[in-house]
Amino acid sequence: MNRRIFLSLLLAVTLVATAVLAGCGKGDSEKVKVRIGEVTRSLFYAPEYVAVAKGFFEEEGLDVELTTTPGGDKTMTALLSNVIDVALVGSETSIYVYQQGTDDPIINFAQLTQTDGTFLVAREAADSFDWNSLKGSVFLGQRKGGMPQMAGEFALKKKGIDPQADLELIQNVDFANIPAAFASGTGDYVQLFEPTASIFEKEGKGHVVASFGAESGHLPYTVFMAKESYINKNKKVIQSFTNAIHKAQLWVAENDAEAIADVVLPFFENVERDILISAIDRYKQQGSFATDPIIDEAEWNNLLDVITTAGELEKRTEHSELVDTSFAEKAIEAVK
Template sequence: MKRKLRLLFVFLSVAALFSSLLLGCSTDKNDSLKKVRVAEVTRSIFYAPQYVAIEKGFFKEEGLDVQLTTTWGGDKTMTALLSNGADVALVGSETSIYVYAQGTKDPVINFAQLTQTDGTFLVARKKPEFFSWDQLNGSTFLGQRKGGMPQMAGEFGLKKHGIDPQNDLTMIQNIDFANIANAFASGTGDYVQLFEPTASLFEQQGIGYIVASFGTESGKIPYTTFMSKESYLKENRETMQKFTRAIYKAQLWVENHTAAETAKVIAPYFEDTTIELIETVVDRYKSQHSFALNPILDEEEWNNLQNIMKEAGELPKEVKHEELVNTKLAENAVK
C-alpha cells in the first residue's frame, strides 16, 4: 500500500513538473508576441479581412498579439487613440482630417486601407417594379449622422442623380445610429440608408428592399483605414510593418476565397447572424469591390474623399495626401 502511494506521489510530482514546464513554455511564447491594441469603430462584416487576419493567424505569424476592442462610434474611437487607450484605430479617414484641422502636434496618420467604398445601401419600404433615383423626390429619407462618412457619401450619391437632399426630400438625421433601423422598421420614412447585414435582413423579412448601393455611387474612397498617431508609428515602425503585412495577407485571402469560406472564418464575430446571411453580405461586398485588394491608400482616393466632404460642407480644410497618409508600410507589404 505504501509502495503504491509512493509511486502515485512520484507520478503526480512528475506530472506537475511537466505541466509547469508546458505552462512556462506557453507563457513565454505569449509574452514573446508584441501586443497591439486595436479600436474598431463598429463590429461589421464590412471589416471581414481584419477578422480573417486574426482567425487565420496572420498577425501571430508576424509575432503580434492583436487585442481588438469595439468602441462604437467615430468620436469614441478617436478619443481612445488620442488618449493612448489604443495603439491603432480602424475608422473612417475623415476623422484624421478633423483632428488635423484642430491643430494637433501629433497628427493621426492613415497607414493601411481596409475598405475602399461606402458600405451602405439604399433600402425602399416598397419594392418597385423598376428603380430610378427620381423616385426619391418628395419622399422621407432616413439618413445617417451629419458629418459622418456614411451621410456624406449618401448625400453625394443623391446629388449625383440631381437630388438636393435639403430641398427635394425630407431628410431625417436626428436619430441615433443604433436606432435608425428600428425607426424604419416601425414605419418611419420611405427610404433608409443602412449598413449590412441589416439591409439584407430587412429584405429577407419583407421590411424593405435594397434598390441601390451608395458604395457603387460614391466610387473608391478610403472609407475605413487603420491609423495611428505619428509618434506611435515612428516609435513602432517595425511592428506596424508587420501589422500591415498581416492585413495584406488577409486581403489576398478574402479575394481568393469564396464568400462561403470567408463567412465560415468570421462567423465567431457575428454570433447573432446566420452563416447564410453572413455569406450573402460578404458576397455583396465582394461583388462591388468594397474590400480593398491591398492596403495602399493612393492620392486619387484621398482627393475623392475630400471632394465628398467638401460637397457635404464638412471639409474643415484641404489636406495634402502626404500630410496624413503613409503609404510606405503598405507598399513594402505588397512587395
C-alpha cells in the same frame, strides 16, 4: 543508483524543464498586444475578421484585442485618449482632428475598404428603382459629417437630388440606433451596412434598391490609423499589423463568399449563414474590399471631393500630410 547522483540528475532535468517552460512563456509574452477599435461591426470589414480568425496577426507576433466603438466620433475619442492603439474608421476623422490643430496627428497607414459600404434600403418594394422616387420622401440619414452620410449625399447629388431641399432628412438618430429606428417606422428610406440590409430584406422590413458604394467611386472609406507618436515608437508593430492585414486581403480576394462566411461566422453569431454569404458577395461584387493596403492619392482626392461637396472641409488636406504608404508598400513586398 547513488542517491547523490540521482538527486543531481533530477536537479538537472528540473532545470532543463524549467528552462524550456520559461522559454515557452517568454515566446508567448513576446507577442505584442495591439488594441483595435472598429467603428462598427459589419461584414464590410470581413478582411479584418479573417486576419484574426486565420491567425495572421499571431503569425506576425501580435495579440490583438478587438473592440467595437460605434460611430466615428466615439472611435476617434478612444484613439485620442489612448483607450485603443489603432482605429478602423473613415479617413475623414483624421482630417477633422488635423484641421482642429494637433501636435500629434492621426496617420492613415493601411486601407481596408475602398468604397462606401452602405446600401439604400426602401420600406416598400418596387419593380424598378428610380432615384427620383426619393424626392419628397423621409430619409433616415447617418451622422452629419460622417463618411456614410457624406458619401450618400455625394451619390444623391450625382443623381440630381439635393438632400437638404428634396428630402425630409433625419439626422438626429445615434449611429447604433438607426436600424432600430427604421424598423420601428421612422423614414421611407435608410442607409444600412451589411449584414443589417440583408437581414431587413429577409425579415420583410425593407428592400435593398441601390448601392451607395457603386455610385460614389473609390475612396479610402475605412482605414487603419494611429497617432503619429504611436507609429514612431512602434514601427515594427505597425509593419507586422499591415502584413497581417495584407495576408487577409489576399485570402479574401482568392476565396468565394461561402468560404469567407465560414471564417467570419464567429464574429456574427446571431446572423444566419445565408445572410453572411449574400452580404459578403454584395461587397465582393462591387469591389468594396481593398486588395492591398495602399491608400493612393487618387482615392484620397476623391475623399476630399466628397467632404468638400458636403460642406465639411475647411481646406484640402494633402495626401502627404496624413497618409504613410511605406508600411503598405513593404507589406506588398513581404507578403506574396
